[in-house]
Amino acid sequence: SQQGEEDPQALSIQEGENATMNCSYKTSINNLQWYRQNSGRGLVHLILIRSNEREKHSGRLRVTLDTSKKSSSLLITASRAADTASYFCAPKETSGSRLTFGEGTQLTVNP
């Protein structure tokens, strides 16, 4: 099954800075989703970008998708300490019916 690979594995920034996380995948997708996980909690859906979209915004989140490079990025602007969490991308295969997850990026935002 398709599985996104997030990069970097860990990212530490100061409050107010922007955070960028990247995701690469292997095959054709229908859409790509990003999720957040606070420590020890369940994942929460953040944003979905369809294969025919190149960029999408939701509040302080900006997601891009480059299907030719099979990659996506998640940008969090003006980060806050509360953004500290793990972030996962989940590519949805064109032919698949399930979402699979990579290992995530651990983001730490220092006050």
Place this chain on the structure above:
Amino acid sequence: DADVTQTPRNRITKTGKRIMLECSQTKGHDRMYWYRQDPGLGLRLIYYSFDVKDINKGEISDGYSVSRQAQAKFSLSLESAIPNQTALYFCATSDGQGPGEKLFFGSGTQLSVL
């Protein structure tokens, strides 16, 4: 009340014991999933069910079984627990409506097998 509820939240058990983790949902979704999360390995799919009569194995089903008792209930069993099944287990649901479906997760069950 949470839309996807997992019980128990924590469980410590011994090798060889039978364990059941339960998941119930009030979202009215047909699709339910069990994942496990290990440090450094991300989430891996154990079993999934697209309706009450449909059960499918995921990436790592060995040593596990499931039961879909009703649309709202999906249980995961470890018939004879072993230490490498120590992990954080998540139940998730989705509505299966088209390619834009997204997952809703429970809060997880931390299982420790001694």
